Amino acid sequence: MIRVQREDFDIGAELEALTAGNHRIGGIATFVGTVRDIADGRPISTMTLEHYPGMTEKQLGAIEQEARQRWDLESCLIIHRYGRLEPGERIVMVATTSAHRAAALESCAFLIDWLKTKAPFWKLEETDGGAQWVDAHPTDEDAAARWSDPSKS
Amino acid sequence: MLYFAWLRQRVGVAEETVDLPDDVTTVGAMLAWLRERSDAHATALADLSVVRVAVNQDYARDGDPVANGDEVALFPPVTGG
Numbered sequence: 568m569i570r571v572q573r574e575d576f577d578i579g580a581e582l583e584a585l586t587a588g589n590h591r592i593g594g595i596a597t598f599v600g601t602v603r604d605i606a607d608g609r610p611i612s613t614m615t616l617e618h619y620p621g622m623t624e625k626q627l628g629a630i631e632q633e634a635r636q637r638w639d640l641e642s643c644l645i646i647h648r649y650g651r652l653e654p655g656e657r658i659v660m661v662a663t664t665s666a667h668r669a670a671a672l673e674s675c676a677f678l679i680d681w682l683k684t685k686a687p688f689w690k691l692e693e694t695d696g697g698a699q700w701v702d703a704h705p706t707d708e709d710a711a712a713r714w715s716d717p718s719k720s
Numbered sequence: 721m722l723y724f725a726w727l728r729q730r731v732g733v734a735e736e737t738v739d740l741p742d743d744v745t746t747v748g749a750m751l752a753w754l755r756e757r758s759d760a761h762a763t764a765l766a767d768l769s770v771v772r773v774a775v776n777q778d779y780a781r782d783g784d785p786v787a788n789g790d791e792v793a794l795f796p797p798v799t800g801g
Binding site for chain 1: 722724725726774777778779793795796797798799800801
């Protein structure tokens, strides 16, 4: 399931909904990303997330499909927020459930790694030195590349 | 054409409709043609290594086809998550 929204979310309630009534689930993996208060040594007052409505949902849906093909998952959730956020606020939640922990843990890592390089979001950080667009980090490409499918490259 | 993040700021608009000439049929040719539209376009598209292209909401490369009627978006490398 994919949700792109401005509002915050309740991690406990989301996990409850993801697992309710499904006793085939033996493991749940969750990643939650939050806004840091420092960027390159400078304090951040706010962060604004811009996105490309339509393409965001399409790319996240494709990433979810890829994860479901690679791992035997019971359920899968990606929530990503947009708009203006303050340090400490939640940005993104990825949760996967499976009969066994390896599939849940690996697919959760895969989803956040691929999301970071494929989902069309851009972060604008406001510091005392002004507003600045965050540069993509080469290590994010490296993290995503470890999951690349040799048959598709 | 849709522009996002600093590309939107440098081009000066979030969205514009363009009429591609008949000989512009690929993403690469479209980028070269767009650069000639204005100084703002030329500045925004000066370094294509930091410009990503999507055609109809899927990532596209220089050799991929593009035509009038497509939804084309230009944006910097993504930084979500």
